[in-house]
Amino acid sequence: MKHTLLILCFGIFFSSDLFSSTGGLWNNPRSSGMGNISVMLSDHWSSQKNPAGLAHWGRMSFGACYENRFMVPELAAMGLGVSVPVMNGVMGLSVSSFGYELYGENNIGLAFGKILSEQFSMGIKLNYLSINQGEDYGSMGAVIGEIGVMAKISDEFNLGAHIYNVNRAKIDDYQNERVPSILRIGLGYQMNEKVLLCVEAEKDIDAKARIKVGMDYHIIDPLFIRAGVNTNPAIISFGFGLIWKRFIFDFSTNKHSVLGYSPQLGLIFAINKD
Incomplete structure (x- = not known):
């Protein structure tokens, strides 16, 4: 318990949103x-x-992921997702959970993406976020909207943009507390058949901007190697992916300069092949 409280104190001091899946960007x-x-x-x-x-994914698929945030069980996050091609587009259902009995967040969302032309695609999503604070603090909830676009600039360059919480949802009347609204824009450069380079900017309207740089290297079949960095806070990342028939396995870890690793x-x- 002491270890958990120490981690929480560090997190609140350096960057409170490191712990929260609020913002929908787990x-x-x-x-x-x-x-x-x-975003791209x-x-x-x-x-x-x-x-x-x-x-652009265009496949029926099922997925699950788990994050051991800062190696503290109370800060674990997990998610489930399903994507299904429907109505000339693809629908996605996602469920995520973060925290433990004294503080937890649960989110369920329904998304839809559609190709509008050879160059453009668009997607929307509706979420319900619930926050449970345990003991006598009760729970809160909010309906949150998202919108995203992608543009194919050329065969090599792909642009993406996304806004989370377009409706500026209020989570609590006390001090007019609202769910963070987050804007992201990024560019992907397909250097060749094996190397993808990306840069992304993220801005919570109430916080400093973050800049992220990353790469995805298809070193050999079926192995992908990944690495990246981002600012505010300073985090380095690395990971790998394996594709075997219809299964995709991914592993990664982030290293926060103070709080440590999050594998x-x-x-x-x-189900569907490309």
Whole structure:
């Protein structure tokens, strides 16, 4: 318990949102291994990061991931996701959970992504976020909207943008407390068939901007190697992915300069082949 309280104190002092999945941007192991970059990526987890990416994923798939945040069980985060091609687009259902009995967050969301033209895709998502504070503090909840777009600039460059909490949802009347509204924009550069380089900027409207840089290197079949960094706070990341038939296994870890490591793993089963 002392260890947990120490971690929480450090986290509140340095960056309170490191602990919270509020903001809907809880990580998946692929994104985490690339420095928490995601806005221009198209994969199973696009429903959690940028629903516009679901349209390019275009597969029925099931996935689960788990993060041991700062190696403290009370700060663990986990998520489940399903994507299904429907109505000339792809629908994604996601469920996530963070925390323990004294403080926990649970989120369920439904997303839809659609290709609008050869260059553009768009996605929307609706979430319900509940926060449970334990003991006599009760619980709170809010409905949260998201919108995302992707643009193919050329064969090499792909642009993504996403806004979380477009409706500025209020979580509590006390001091007019609202769920964070987060804006992200990023650019991906497909250097060649094996190397993807990405840069992303993230801005909580009530906090400093973050800059992220990451790479995904398809070193050999079936292995991918990933690395990245981001600012505010300073975090370095690395990870790998393995694809075997219809299974995708990902592992990553982030290292915070003060709070240490946050390992994460995930497994995806894709029913449809590309």
